[in-house]
Amino acid sequence: MDWPDPDFCFARIEILTVTVIICTRNRPACLRSSLEGVKALEPAADEILVIDNTTGDAETESIAGQFSARYVVEPAKGLSRARNRGLAESRTEIVAFIDDDAVPRNDWLRHLVSPFEDAKVAAVTGRIVAPEASDDDDESESPVIVNDKVVHWFEIATFGGLGLGSNMALRRSACLGWTVFDVRLGRGGPIEIADENFAFASLLSRGYTGVHLPAAVVTHPRLRHDTQSHRARNSFAYWLLLFSAFPARRRDLRQFLFRRLRRERLGWQRGTQDPGVIITSSWWAKLKSGVSGLLLFLRTRK
Numbered sequence: 001m002d003w004p005d006p007d008f009c010f011a012r013i014e015i016l017t018v019t020v021i022i023c024t025r026n027r028p029a030c031l032r033s034s035l036e037g038v039k040a041l042e043p044a045a046d047e048i049l050v051i052d053n054t055t056g057d058a059e060t061e062s063i064a065g066q067f068s069a070r071y072v073v074e075p076a077k078g079l080s081r082a083r084n085r086g087l088a089e090s091r092t093e094i095v096a097f098i099d100d101d102a103v104p105r106n107d108w109l110r111h112l113v114s115p116f117e118d119a120k121v122a123a124v125t126g127r128i129v130a131p132e133a134s135d136d137d138d139e140s141e142s143p144v145i146v147n148d149k150v151v152h153w154f155e156i157a158t159f160g161g162l163g164l165g166s167n168m169a170l171r172r173s174a175c176l177g178w179t180v181f182d183v184r185l186g187r188g189g190p191i192e193i194a195d196e197n198f199a200f201a202s203l204l205s206r207g208y209t210g211v212h213l214p215a216a217v218v219t220h221p222r223l224r225h226d227t228q229s230h231r232a233r234n235s236f237a238y239w240l241l242l243f244s245a246f247p248a249r250r251r252d253l254r255q256f257l258f259r260r261l262r263r264e265r266l267g268w269q270r271g272t273q274d275p276g277v278i279i280t281s282s283w284w285a286k287l288k289s290g291v292s293g294l295l296l297f298l299r300t301r302k
Helices: 006-010 028-039 058-066 079-089 108-117 153-158 195-205 228-245 247-261 276-280 283-300
Strands: 018-024 047-052 070-073 094-099 121-129 144-146 167-171 209-219
Touching (some): 018 028, 028 047, 028 094, 047 079, 058 070, 070 079, 079 094, 079 195, 094 108, 108 121, 108 167, 108 209, 144 153, 153 247, 167 195, 228 247, 228 283
Parallel strands (some): 018 047, 018 094, 121 209
Antiparallel strands (some): 094 167, 144 209
16 A cells, blocks of 8 residues: 655645644653644644643643643543543544654654545554664664454554554544543553553454554653563453453454464564563463453453
8 A cells, every 4th residue: 555645645734634632741841842843843733732631730731832732631640541531622633642752753743644645544653763763763664554454453453563652643533432542551540551552453443444654753762661570460451451352353362372472473563573571481470470460450340
């Protein structure tokens, strides 16, 4: 599938209107840097929304106002709740999300929105690089185009093959009438990972297409990793949530788990093929993580 030239798409910006949403919580200095990057975008967003995931903060509101961003408070804690609030508040056809500690390159939006010329596309993500990365780092990375006809589409969507929520855009019309980001997932929720991956799988299961477009770049500091046990507990709980929420995909989930436990290479593009410390840990460690993940999942069901 070939995407139309980005300049052609934005020659018709009145058709594809765009809101950029930044969800933030007690990080005004980071927010300022992110907003500086968003305001420098060419072409510009039609609207900028700052979703403050606190009970309200005067400094955060002031910074949002300095960049002509609409300030909205979402007091219920959790990134998924903040993202859902952003979708509800937006009024444009395309809604783009960027983290409050990420900064877009000035052509980010031009690339990120271009695949939406295809009406089947409902989710697009871009590449995330460290601030110290050079402009040509990973330029050989190829676009990923996924729908429910692609082999392993479900695991691609749910386990990182379509990118991350710190650099993503959604078609708003595809998000109406249902809760896109599951509030049990994501930072500030019980299971602190994968709210965007769950949303991607939900969209693809509705017949839409997802795209990862490396040309749409944001810089983002390298994440601090949680402890191995913490990551493993979240991962097992997330797997169980997928098993519960997508009964038609249970066979796919079992096969994916068995392949990972056997340390087989994935059949699709991902940032790394390294099985990671969870898979390579001892069976005793896996058992303990599995039990704690099960308990966490059961708590979320309540």
